[in-house]
Amino acid sequence: xxxxxxxxxxxxxxxxxEALLARGHRVCSLDDFFRGKRVNxxxxxGMPDFFVARGDCTELKVLESAxxxxxxxxxxxxxxxxxxxxxxxxxxxxxxxxxxxGTRAATDFAISRGARLVFTSSPEAFxxxxxxxxxxxxxxxxxxxRQHQRxxxxxxxxxxxxxxxxxxxxxxxxxxxxxxxxxxxxxxxGDDYGQVVSIFLTQCLKERPITLHGDGSQSRSFTYVGDVVxxxxxASELDEGLDESRLSGASFNISSAEEVTIxxxxxxxxxxxxxSSEIVSVKGxxxxxxxxxxxxxxxxxxxxxxxxxxxxSGLERTWGWLQEGV
Numbered sequence: 085x086x087x088x089x090x091x092x093x094x095x096x097x098x099x100x101x102e103a104l105l106a107r108g109h110r111v112c113s114l115d116d117f118f119r120g121k122r123v124n125x126x127x128x129x130g131m132p133d134f135f136v137a138r139g140d141c142t143e144l145k146v147l148e149s150a151x152x153x154x155x156x157x158x159x160x161x162x163x164x165x166x167x168x169x170x171x172x173x174x175x176x177x178x179x180x181x182x183x184x185x186g187t188r189a190a191t192d193f194a195i196s197r198g199a200r201l202v203f204t205s206s207p208e209a210f211x212x213x214x215x216x217x218x219x220x221x222x223x224x225x226x227x228x229x230r231q232h233q234r235x236x237x238x239x240x241x242x243x244x245x246x247x248x249x250x251x252x253x254x255x256x257x258x259x260x261x262x263x264x265x266x267x268x269x270x271x272x273x274g275d276d277y278g279q280v281v282s283i284f285l286t287q288c289l290k291e292r293p294i295t296l297h298g299d300g301s302q303s304r305s306f307t308y309v310g311d312v313v314x315x316x317x318x319a320s321e322l323d324e325g326l327d328e329s330r331l332s333g334a335s336f337n338i339s340s341a342e343e344v345t346i347x348x349x350x351x352x353x354x355x356x357x358x359x360s361s362e363i364v365s366v367k368g369x370x371x372x373x374x375x376x377x378x379x380x381x382x383x384x385x386x387x388x389x390x391x392x393x394x395x396x397s398g399l400e401r402t403w404g405w406l407q408e409g410v
Contacts, residue, residue: 086110086154087320088199090141090190091164093120095271096204096264096309096316100161102127103313104320105134112150114141119166124271142182142189151197159200159320162190167206167237168277169369176236183240184247191251194259201259202319203248207337207376208238209263217379220335227371234371249333258332260319265339265378269309269398270405281306281402284350288359289406297368300347305377307340308393308401318387325386339378340391349395356399 087104091097092113097120104111105128112135113125128134135153139146141164151157165183172179187203194201210218211226212235224242226235251257266279274282287294315338325331344352350363383389393401 085158085321086156087159087161088112088114088147088150088154088157089161089163090114090186091120091162092136093117093122093124094163095124095273096267096312097163098124098128098271099269099309099313100163100316101125101134103317105131107317109133110154111135112137112154114139114146114150114164116140119273121271142185144189144193147189147193157197157199159202160190160194161202161204161316161320162187163204164190165204165241168273168279169234170277172234172237173232173369176233179236180240183237184243187244187247191247191257191259195251195255195257200320201248201251201257202316203244203259203261204316205245205261205263205335206238206241207263207265207378208235209241209245211235211238211242212371212373216375217377218337219379220337220382232370234369245335252333260331261335262316262319263335263337264307264312264315265337265376266304266306267309267312268306269402272309272402274406280346280349281353281399284353285357285399285403285406288353288357288361291359291361293362293364294350294353295364295366296346296350297366297372299365300350301345302372303343303345303375303377304349305339305341305343306349306395306398307338307391308398311340311391311393312338315383315387315389318389322387326388327385329386331386334382334386336383336387336389337378337380338383338389339380340395342395343377344395352396353399356396356403
């Protein structure tokens with residue numbers, strides 16, 4: 085297959101590029117390097133079937149450059165987005181613009197080329213839905229925008245799903261939606277604008293206090309990047325579900341079976357790293373979900389997918405990667 089990966093130099097995108105190349109596909113990474121890093125693509129460089137299109141994937145000329153380098157396009161794997169809780173609060177305007185415009189551009193291009201689209205959504209698209217585990221078709225619940233701007237990201241992912249489903253129903257688009265739950269692993273940003281696993285591990289690496297938002301009783305299901313990539317690749321390659329189900333229009337929750345509190349995560353990070361860092365509580369961001377876990381039966385049935393990496397093992401791999409970069 086000839087595959088365009090938007091956000092290909094990012095945490096998840098770079099791992100996807102490597103996996104697709106390993107399976108014999110031609111791959112072009114599209115990235116403007118706002119958050120993606122060139123070093124993330126070191127494992128792909130020099131490979132004869134790997135190409136790079138530098139620029140904003142909302143621009144037609146960038147999409148056309150990727151298509152030209154590939155000699156056509158069969159699949160667009162759309163991962164480009166702005167993630168990270170601080171971005172949601174500080175620049176909701178940027179988050180909304182980038183996420184919605186990028187999804188619209190990728191969807192329109194896939195329709196115009198007759199290509200398959202795999203849209204990487206998020207459990208944030210469910211907003212503050214209280215009923216767990218989240219099902220593929222759970223309702224999205226958002227509070228008043230006057231309260232906070234956290235859901236700039238989740239709402240943009242929800243609207244992205246609306247755009248994709250519109251393309252499927254009215255314009256003949258073959259598209260699938262994948263929602264990774266708290267993906268983590270090597271290359272995940274650990275700065276102030278990153279995600280919690282790498283933030284905690286980076287704090288341990290620098291022997292700084294581990295900062296819990298509130299009392300750390302919020303719970304999540306952290307999913308190792310390798311497991312997430314397997315689901316994305318399966319959604320890209322399969323014409324129909326392994327259970328003979330129709331994949332176009334289907335959505336898949338991709339989540340570990342382990343649900344842990346953020347305090348338990350912090351304690352496990354301390355064990356894995358051997359750090360003497362102290363766990364301290366700080367004021368969190370408004371709108372933080374109390375609990376998030378998923379029903380993954382649809383992915384198991386249609387994609388043949390199950391999580392394989394337990395949290396401790398995944399943290400050990402991520403900690404090892406961080407130490408290599410010292």
